[in-house]
Amino acid sequence: MSKIIIGRYIPGNSIIYKMDPRGKILASFLFIAIIFLANNWITYSILTIFTLLAVIATGLKPKNFWDGVKPFIWIIFFTALLQLFFSSGGKIYWHWGIFTLSSYGLITSIYLFIRFVVIILISTVLTVTTTSLQIADGLEWILTPLKYLKVPVAEIALVMSIALRFVPTLMDETVKIANAQRARGADFNDGSLIQRAKAVIPILIPLFTNSLTVALDLATAMESRGYQENHVRSRYRVLKWSKYDWLNLGYFLLLTLLLMVFRTK
Amino acid sequence: MSKEIISVKNVSFTYRDSKKKVLNNISFTVNKGEWVSIVGHNGSGKSTLTKLLNGLLIADDPKNSAIYIDQLLMSENNVWKIRDKIGIVFQNPDNQFVGATVEDDVAFGLENRNVTRSQMLKIVPEVLKEVDMLPYKKTEPQNLSGGQKQRVAIAGILVVNPEIIILDEATSMLDPEGRNEILSIIRQLQKEKDITVLSITHNIEEINKSDRVLVLNRGNLLKIGTPDEIFAEKTLIEEAGLELPFVYQLKEELKRRGLQIPGSIKTEEELVDYLCQ
Amino acid sequence: MPITLKNVNYTYNSNTPLAHIALTDVNLTIKDNKVTALIGHTGSGKSTLLQLFDGLLKPTTGEVRVNNYVLTSQTKNKGLKSLRKEVGIVFQSPENQLFAETVLKDVMFGPQNFGYSDEEAESAAKKWLKKVGISEELFNRSPFDLSGGQMRRVAIAGVLAYEPKILCLDEPAAGLDPSGKEEILSIFRDYQQQGHGVILVSHDMNDVANFADEVVVMDKGKVAKQDNIHNIFSDPSWLQKHHLNEPESISFSLKLRQRGLNISPAINVKNLADEIIKNRGAINE
Numbered sequence: 001m002s003k004i005i006i007g008r009y010i011p012g013n014s015i016i017y018k019m020d021p022r023g024k025i026l027a028s029f030l031f032i033a034i035i036f037l038a039n040n041w042i043t044y045s046i047l048t049i050f051t052l053l054a055v056i057a058t059g060l061k062p063k064n065f066w067d068g069v070k071p072f073i074w075i076i077f078f079t080a081l082l083q084l085f086f087s088s089g090g091k092i093y094w095h096w097g098i099f100t101l102s103s104y105g106l107i108t109s110i111y112l113f114i115r116f117v118v119i120i121l122i123s124t125v126l127t128v129t130t131t132s133l134q135i136a137d138g139l140e141w142i143l144t145p146l147k148y149l150k151v152p153v154a155e156i157a158l159v160m161s162i163a164l165r166f167v168p169t170l171m172d173e174t175v176k177i178a179n180a181q182r183a184r185g186a187d188f189n190d191g192s193l194i195q196r197a198k199a200v201i202p203i204l205i206p207l208f209t210n211s212l213t214v215a216l217d218l219a220t221a222m223e224s225r226g227y228q229e230n231h232v233r234s235r236y237r238v239l240k241w242s243k244y245d246w247l248n249l250g251y252f253l254l255l256t257l258l259l260m261v262f263r264t265k
Numbered sequence: 266m267s268k269e270i271i272s273v274k275n276v277s278f279t280y281r282d283s284k285k286k287v288l289n290n291i292s293f294t295v296n297k298g299e300w301v302s303i304v305g306h307n308g309s310g311k312s313t314l315t316k317l318l319n320g321l322l323i324a325d326d327p328k329n330s331a332i333y334i335d336q337l338l339m340s341e342n343n344v345w346k347i348r349d350k351i352g353i354v355f356q357n358p359d360n361q362f363v364g365a366t367v368e369d370d371v372a373f374g375l376e377n378r379n380v381t382r383s384q385m386l387k388i389v390p391e392v393l394k395e396v397d398m399l400p401y402k403k404t405e406p407q408n409l410s411g412g413q414k415q416r417v418a419i420a421g422i423l424v425v426n427p428e429i430i431i432l433d434e435a436t437s438m439l440d441p442e443g444r445n446e447i448l449s450i451i452r453q454l455q456k457e458k459d460i461t462v463l464s465i466t467h468n469i470e471e472i473n474k475s476d477r478v479l480v481l482n483r484g485n486l487l488k489i490g491t492p493d494e495i496f497a498e499k500t501l502i503e504e505a506g507l508e509l510p511f512v513y514q515l516k517e518e519l520k521r522r523g524l525q526i527p528g529s530i531k532t533e534e535e536l537v538d539y540l541c542q
Numbered sequence: 543m544p545i546t547l548k549n550v551n552y553t554y555n556s557n558t559p560l561a562h563i564a565l566t567d568v569n570l571t572i573k574d575n576k577v578t579a580l581i582g583h584t585g586s587g588k589s590t591l592l593q594l595f596d597g598l599l600k601p602t603t604g605e606v607r608v609n610n611y612v613l614t615s616q617t618k619n620k621g622l623k624s625l626r627k628e629v630g631i632v633f634q635s636p637e638n639q640l641f642a643e644t645v646l647k648d649v650m651f652g653p654q655n656f657g658y659s660d661e662e663a664e665s666a667a668k669k670w671l672k673k674v675g676i677s678e679e680l681f682n683r684s685p686f687d688l689s690g691g692q693m694r695r696v697a698i699a700g701v702l703a704y705e706p707k708i709l710c711l712d713e714p715a716a717g718l719d720p721s722g723k724e725e726i727l728s729i730f731r732d733y734q735q736q737g738h739g740v741i742l743v744s745h746d747m748n749d750v751a752n753f754a755d756e757v758v759v760m761d762k763g764k765v766a767k768q769d770n771i772h773n774i775f776s777d778p779s780w781l782q783k784h785h786l787n788e789p790e791s792i793s794f795s796l797k798l799r800q801r802g803l804n805i806s807p808a809i810n811v812k813n814l815a816d817e818i819i820k821n822r823g824a825i826n827e
Contacts, residue, residue: 133365165365168407173638179598180639183631184700185623185655202651205641209686217360224319224353225363225421226345226377234379236372236389237365307691307719356717410584437717440584440745441787467719508720511790511811518815524822533794540818541801 009131014059015244016129021138023245027252028126034252035115037259044114046262050255051118054125068124069117076116083109136160137239154233162218170211177206270428270461271295271318272333277325278313286325287313289484295477297428300455300462301489302472305481306506311465314481315431318463319351320344335428349378352422354435354447358414362406367398370406371420378425392420396450412443419450430454432464436471444468473510480505493531512536543609543628543707543739545572545595550604552590564590565763568604572758577731577740579750579771582760583785588743589634591760592710595741596629597622608708627656630706634713636697640685645676648685649700656704663703670699674729691722698726708739715749727753751775751789751809759784776807 016024038047055065069076089104127135140157147153178188181202188199271294278288288310295301303311316322317332320339324330332339334347355361364370368389375385393399396416406414415435422430430451436444448471454460464471472478478495480487482505488495495501496513509517512533516526530536552565565587572578580588593599594606597613606613611625630652633639642648649667650660658666671681674695680688685696698714711730715723727749734740744750750757750771757774759767761784767774775781778788778796787793791814795807798818805821808814 177639180633184652202641206639214360221361225374232379233376236385308689506719506721514811518811522819537797
């Protein structure tokens with residue numbers, strides 16, 4: 001579980017860390033949309049170069065990114081293999097039963113491979129350089145228009161930020177409860193699947209009741225600190241759009257432009 | 266005569282799904298700048314009392330009872346004004362930490378009152394300085410000790426300049442060092458800003474240092490008086506499940522061994538002086 | 543059943559960027575059938591030690607010996623259940639770990655895991671629930687309907703029910719009112735006197751002075767001192783250096799000594815009163 005790097009912030013201070021989460025989220029969305037513009041070796045090369053430059057700009061070790069790709073590597077290979085052997089066209093090199101190895105299959109499977117990897121890399125760039133709280137703030141801004149549809153965006157954002165704040169607390173709590181039950185002889189790794197599922201109950205129930213206590217305590221504390229539902233609240237934490245963010249958007253717009261120019265029409 | 270800041274008159278409280286009164290016809294007053302300890306068994310109604318004081322709960326029979334905070338009558342109209350005057354530090358350091366970082370948490374009370382950002386940027390570091398947590402401004406709660414979290418909680422209520430601070434067993438989950446830090450910060454605030462302190466506590470030395478002690482047992486107010494008055498009554502102490510402060514324990518043991526110490530001796534220093542005559 | 547630690551090091555999340563050293567080169571023997579207090583500043587490694595005693599954690603290097611069990615970094619989880627029956631741990635705020643539908647079933651959980659039959663587990667649970675002061679009409683209630691103090695007792699009964707040879711307690715009295723605290727500590731005292739070892743982690747030096755025979759002082763992951771209760775508390779300046787206060791009776795006796803009274807440091811109020819009387823008698827003669 002802890003091996004999945006996507007979603008795990010790594011502290012740093014390169015230029016990408018200074019960027020506004022709104023810009024980074026928008027850029028990531030844009031990237032996923034324009035990736036399908038690439039359709040020949042030039043455009044795929046451009047895509048790869050732009051992605052690698054972004055990766056380098058984070059200032060983090062290549063290992064951090066390899067950790068991001070690793071959990072998906074088998075899925076990527078498997079899909080690429082399917083593409084390789086099940087599509088035909090162009091020159092046919094080899095043929096056996098339903099399997100065909102063709103020049104078309106070879107090229108499309110390479111493209112598919114690149115597409116997967118660059119998406120993972122760009123998402124990793126976003127998540128390793130942006131705290132979950134910043135992402136929540138960024139998403140709140142992006143969702144602002146929904147206010148006009150009576151969606152309580154500010155409340156949702158507060159709930160999200162509190163939930164994120166309590167993730168480490170609940171993780172600690174889980175470890176503590178599990179240890180206490182193991183000390184009482186509980187076994188979480190032995191027995192059949194059903195036995196193991198049952199063994200989790202002594203962890204889940206205390207975790208659930210404790211979370212309820214936390215929620216009630218928190219509600220009491222928030223109310224006595226003057227929190228009122230549906231009231232206008234000012235904001236302490238604000239996002240700041242800077243020149244780096246124009247640079248960020250400019251970079252991806254340039255990529256879009258290049259892809260459009262060099263793609264096969 | 267000092268100003269009356271809390272006045273509770275004939276207040277009872279019953280939780281909706283039970284018949285038993287948690288508080289039974291309680292009346293008392295507290296003067297501005299006083300430190301009053303609220304003591305009693307777990308479940309004697311202490312926390313209910315604090316929730317009534319800031320309007321989180323509403324007393325039974327509002328016609329014949331009243332709670333005044335700084336001359337304001339507790340009512341639906343006044344409840345938010347009253348909450349501006351009372352800050353509560355709760356028992357569990359984690360369960361009152363709302364913000365993602367120290368500074369965010371401190372700003373929470375200001376955000377709720379729609380204070381402008383430029384004002385917040387001024388106030389937040391000021392109050393963090395008062396509790397000696399400014400260097401931890403950007404720290405996340407999971408990287409703080411219990412005592413540090415409670416200091417942040419104090420900063421979080423200081424932002425609105427409360428007249429009254431209620432400590433709801435605020436130091437019971439801390440180690441001795443954390444507890445002493447919190448108490449000395451609150452003592453300083455009491456002195457400098459003339460803040461009134463109500464402290465629910467089992468800590469006997471803290472009780473002994475307070476101006477007055479309010480003893481609750483099963484929802485009844487047994488007595489409110491100075492620590493001396495309270496500790497002189499043995500049956501009261503037993504009923505309320507309290508232990509005696511060290512000096513009183515020692516006097517008791519010496520008496521048992523035939524050495525009677527005069528009642529006028531109440532502090533360690535006085536007892537040392539007496540024994541070394 | 544003595545516990546011996548030899549050159550034990552423990553590092554949390556070792557080999558990751560989050561590595562954090564909790565214990566360095568700990569050598570320690572905890573004697574049989576005594577009350578041993580583990581004291582030290584928050585983060586000094588006390589809780590880590592407790593978890594090494596029953597194999598919830600395994601030493602990063604070095605070895606932990608509990609009776610015939612030897613725990614090293616290579617020890618597999620498989621055989622540890624029988625060790626955990628011998629070494630029971632009551633964690634901090636144990637009431638947060640209750641889960642079963644009834645009080646009785648929750649207390650039976652441990653014994654059943656350790657191979658008691660249902661009847662045996664039930665009679666053990668009933669016996670220990672009564673000993674900790676839970677009345678019979680509560681046995682079939684949900685543990686979540688009880689008061690905080692009662693929940694604490696149920697959780698403690700849940701460990702006592704399989705009668706571990708060594709009982710480890712992490713701040714068992716924290717947050718209880720004074721009368722509740724005394725009752726709970728006396729339960730543990732009884733348990734020790736029936737021939738079990740008790741290990742107590744506590745910040746309250748008065749409790750330690752009243753309750754413990756031996757003391758282990760931890761500081762920054764190392765054993766700073768191990769001695770009997772009298773010797774530990776006889777040097778207040780040393781205690782202060784390790785962020786510990788002394789029991790009030792010790793500091794009071796020292797104040798008297800500074801004023802010229804010939805009184806040996808007393809670890810609790812009763813001793814202190816005896817000393818004072820003795821001293822006055824000597825003067826009067």
